[in-house]
Amino acid sequence: MKTRITILFLITLSINLLAQSFMQNPYGRQSISLNGKWDALIDVYCQGENSKFYLNRQPQSKTDFVEYSFNNSIRLDVPGDFNSQYPELKYYEGNVWYHRNFNATINPKKRQFIYFAGVNYLSKVWINGKLAGNHEGGFTPFQFDVTTLVKEGNNDLVVMVNNNRKIDGIPALNFDWWNYGGILRDVFLIETPLVYISDYKVQLKKGIKNTIIGYVKLEGNTSIQKVELSIPELKLKNTLTTDTLGYVSFEFKANPQLWEPDLPKMYSVTLSTGNETVKDELAFRTIETKGTTILLNGKSVFLKGVNFHEEIPQRMGRAYSDADAVMILSEVKALGCNFARTAHYPQNERIVRMAEKMGIMLWEEIPLWQGIEFSNPAILKKAETMLREMIYRDKNRGGIVIWSVANETRPSEYRDKVLTELVSLTRKLDDTRLVGTAFDNAKFDKTTSTMNLNDNVAKVVDVVGINKYFGWYNPFPVEPNQIKWDVANDKPLIMSEFGGEAVYGQHGEADVASSWSEEYQEQLYRNNLTMFRNISNLCGMSPWVLFDFRAPNRLHPTNQDGWNRKGLISDKGQRKKAWYVMKEFYNEKK
Ligand code: GCU
Numbered sequence: 217m218k219t220r221i222t223i224l225f226l227i228t229l230s231i232n233l234l235a236q237s238f239m240q241n242p243y244g245r246q247s248i249s250l251n252g253k254w255d256a257l258i259d260v261y262c263q264g265e266n267s268k269f270y271l272n273r274q275p276q277s278k279t280d281f282v283e284y285s286f287n288n289s290i291r292l293d294v295p296g297d298f299n300s301q302y303p304e305l306k307y308y309e310g311n312v313w314y315h316r317n318f319n320a321t322i323n324p325k326k327r328q329f330i331y332f333a334g335v336n337y338l339s340k341v342w343i344n345g346k347l348a349g350n351h352e353g354g355f356t357p358f359q360f361d362v363t364t365l366v367k368e369g370n371n372d373l374v375v376m377v378n379n380n381r382k383i384d385g386i387p388a389l390n391f392d393w394w395n396y397g398g399i400l401r402d403v404f405l406i407e408t409p410l411v412y413i414s415d416y417k418v419q420l421k422k423g424i425k426n427t428i429i430g431y432v433k434l435e436g437n438t439s440i441q442k443v444e445l446s447i448p449e450l451k452l453k454n455t456l457t458t459d460t461l462g463y464v465s466f467e468f469k470a471n472p473q474l475w476e477p478d479l480p481k482m483y484s485v486t487l488s489t490g491n492e493t494v495k496d497e498l499a500f501r502t503i504e505t506k507g508t509t510i511l512l513n514g515k516s517v518f519l520k521g522v523n524f525h526e527e528i529p530q531r532m533g534r535a536y537s538d539a540d541a542v543m544i545l546s547e548v549k550a551l552g553c554n555f556a557r558t559a560h561y562p563q564n565e566r567i568v569r570m571a572e573k574m575g576i577m578l579w580e581e582i583p584l585w586q587g588i589e590f591s592n593p594a595i596l597k598k599a600e601t602m603l604r605e606m607i608y609r610d611k612n613r614g615g616i617v618i619w620s621v622a623n624e625t626r627p628s629e630y631r632d633k634v635l636t637e638l639v640s641l642t643r644k645l646d647d648t649r650l651v652g653t654a655f656d657n658a659k660f661d662k663t664t665s666t667m668n669l670n671d672n673v674a675k676v677v678d679v680v681g682i683n684k685y686f687g688w689y690n691p692f693p694v695e696p697n698q699i700k701w702d703v704a705n706d707k708p709l710i711m712s713e714f715g716g717e718a719v720y721g722q723h724g725e726a727d728v729a730s731s732w733s734e735e736y737q738e739q740l741y742r743n744n745l746t747m748f749r750n751i752s753n754l755c756g757m758s759p760w761v762l763f764d765f766r767a768p769n770r771l772h773p774t775n776q777d778g779w780n781r782k783g784l785i786s787d788k789g790q791r792k793k794a795w796y797v798m799k800e801f802y803n804e805k806k
Contacts, residue, residue, distance in 0.1 A: 237351070238359040238605075239435075240415045240612070242331050242404050243565065244495040250318055250330075250373070250403040254294045255286035259311035259376075269313045270342035270374040286315040294403060295333070297396035298377075300533030307768070309395055314375040318405060322368045326407045327436070330373070331359040333401030334564060337385060338378040344371055352598065353386070354379075354400070355561040355583065356605035375399060386598050387583040392780060393525055393559070394766040396534045401564045409491035411436035411462065413443070416487055417611050420500045421467065422648045425474060425513065428500070431465040432487060438462030446486045447472075447498075474513045475499035475614050477554035480575035499572050499614025503649060505678050508753035510650070510708050512577070512617070519577065519710060519756025520802045521555035522548055522784070525765045526563040529787035532766060535563075541570040547762060547785060548576055551795065552802030557712060557758045560585050560623050562606040572615030579652065579681075579712070579758070581620035582606055582638075588622075590630035596637060603638055607645045619649055624656040624683055627671050635673045654681035654712040658703055660693045666700040680704040681712030683760070686747065687740035688716035688729065688782075696747035708755035711748060715760040716740040718794065719775050720786035732775040738793035745801055759784065759798060 239245075257269060264270075264284075273282050292298050298305050298312050320328060330341065336354025340347065343365035351358040379397025381389045414435035421427040432443045438461055446453040450470050458464040473481040482497045501513050509516045524544055526535045535544060544567065548556050556571065557579040571578050582602045589595055603621065610616050621638040625631050635653065642651045658669040667684075674680050682703060686692045693699070703709055716729070716737050724731030726739040741759070748754055764783035770776035779787060784795040 238331060238357045238609070239329065239406070239408075239412070240608075241494060241496055242333070242357075242402075242406060243569070245406055245408075246492070247331070247404040247406040248318070250316065250405055251294055252316070253291045254399070255289045255315040256292045256298070257284060257286065257289050257313040258305070258308070259313055262311045264311055264313050264376060270340075270347075270376070271345040272315060272372045272374060286313075289315075292398065294399045295401045295534075295536040296398065297336075297400055297534040298398040299394065299396050300531060309380050309397065310378065312377050312398060314377065314399060316373050318371050318373060319369060320366045320371055320405070322366070323407075325410060327361060327363045327410060327412065328366045329359045329406045329408065330362050331357065331404040331406050332399065333357050333403070335375070335377055335399050335401075336379050336397050337382075339399075340376045342372075342374045353602050353605065355563070356602060357401075357565075357609055358605075359406075384589055384592050384594055384598075386588065386595065386602060387560070387585045388588050390587055390769070391560070391583070391585045392767045392769055394527070394768065400534045401536050409436075409489070411438055411441065411489075412492055413487055413489065413494050415608070416494070418445070418485055418496075418498055419612065419614065419648055420472075420502055423502050423504055425502055426469055426471050427467060428470045428472070429465070429467040431463060432456060432458065434458055434462030434489070436462070441489060444486075444488050446488075447483050448486075449483055472500040475501040475572075476513060477575035477577065480573060480615075482573060496612060497569070497573070498612055501614050503617045505650060505708050508706070508708055508755065510617075510679070510755045517554070518805055519555035519758070520553050520805055521557060521579070521710075521756055521758035522551055522553050522762045522798075523557045523559055523713060523758045523760045524548065524762040525559045526561070526567065527763070527765050529763050529765060530789065535567065538566050538570065541567040544762070545570055545574050545576060549574060551762070551784070552799055555579070555617075555756060555758065557581070559761075562609070565609065568610055568613050568616065572613055576615060577617045578613075578615050579618040579620055579710075580606060580610060580616050581623060581654075584622035584625060584635075586624045586626075588625060588631070590625070590628060590634050596634045599634065599638055600641060603641060604645065607642065611646055617649055618652045618679060619646065620652045620654060620681065622673075623654045627657065627673070632672045636676055639673070639676045650678040652679035652681050652710070652712075653677050654683050656683040656713075658682050658684060660699070662693060664700070665694050665698050666702050669703040674704050677707075679708045679710055679755070681710050683713035684711070685714060685716065687743055691729075692743060692747075696743040697750065699747050699750060701751040703751075703753075705753055707753065709751060709753045710755060711744075711751075711757040713758065713760040714744050715782045715784075715794075717775065717781035718792050719781055720764075720788070720790045720792050722775075732772075732781065734793040738797055741794045741797040745797070763787065
């Protein structure tokens, strides 16, 4: 009986793990990059599927009629959004068909996967005219096992991408960033053994600095098999034995040097079976809350942060490369930060890995942004999938300290239920990190000059993020130093967004909001920092936002022109006066 229960438990667990649709860490594996120039057709009236573009048919006879072709079509860089590659695609939302060829060698002892690090928003993938699968969601990876579709020699790969905003999408119809569409991130052809290392977790046990725990999951026609886990610098080499489902968990003592922002120690870790090796670089640290403080490795830490979008403003497009990551994160470090919020969605794995290496803790979030149709049962399912994919992809990234399930959603019975379920799912998937959410519904009570938050979801998270734009969307109700705060006093509070707009080089009165001047933004920051002194449980802050970024809703013709100008740095990389206010504050903040 006991064996039956164990097997049932493991089957459930592996199905749970199987629920993910991609392998862990493509960057540490043997793979062929499919990045580069792809052929593309702009399918404005969405006729491509009816016309079977995915067959990439060539005329076979004199009378054969084919009214499309990828030969001599426009060509798009992959990775990269299509909006920034052709002026006429600047605002494009709809279908774009991508095509490329690739060569493959068939080995009956190997499996072939196509791995997409991120495609926004809907995608469908065909290999040699046969459907490999589809995916919804613009900010997490997915893969298809194409072993039975790939042939020896030349193969056709066709991807249909649609970036239309949808009422039942996540995010939905309205959001304050550019709706960049396309194959935004890396694409790989990955060959694996028939039974391969599909997933693993190697992290410190929750709150225990000298115990490493985790698991390895093999995929395929699994049987009991040896897997070696080695961390040479810790003189650790463990041979693990999986069960018949290819799963093995482990726990062992070790004394790693703990990762911290000033000394982001990383360890090379290798997982190998007889047929394959996966390499990773891991950070070991603990993160927890104690009352109203956040403890990193058991010591209280103040999160000196900033928000940034996954965008290179000079290129007016999505960031996707290591060079892009260095550009953004070097400015995060230059501001004096040890923390950053990756705005409202999981950013590409290169940025997440680079942040860890540079000693930047991250708040990572799924894009449940403001107006979401929480009453639609499909939303919870989609949000759960995105949450699972985010945590599944980044569970080994020690730099990530907070998972966030939403941003500025309106309290309601449906919303409270969905977010509460997402918070508990987060804890089930990963008990080692903090769970947060950003709220913009803290209210000022003028009878007591106090900020309050009445929100059921604030009761269930570990960390409360507050977005408040005093001085911008509404003036300070009283002098900043007169405002008292009585928000989530039993737990850590992070000012997850604050700020205001300024056009770099535009100067004016420091007390005239419509001046859109650097002086106004500078004074606004000083006023907010004054007010923050009254927040007894303040454990961190992330001003909105590092760079000016593109946003279609920002329509003031002279001051915005499709840009949100809350950047501390302009779209050309120039630091505004407010940047120096934050720099000085972080320099002095211990
Ligand atoms: C909101 C939102 C951001 C937006 C910002 C703003 O709080 O979270 O995505 O860009 O405020 O209004 O600039």
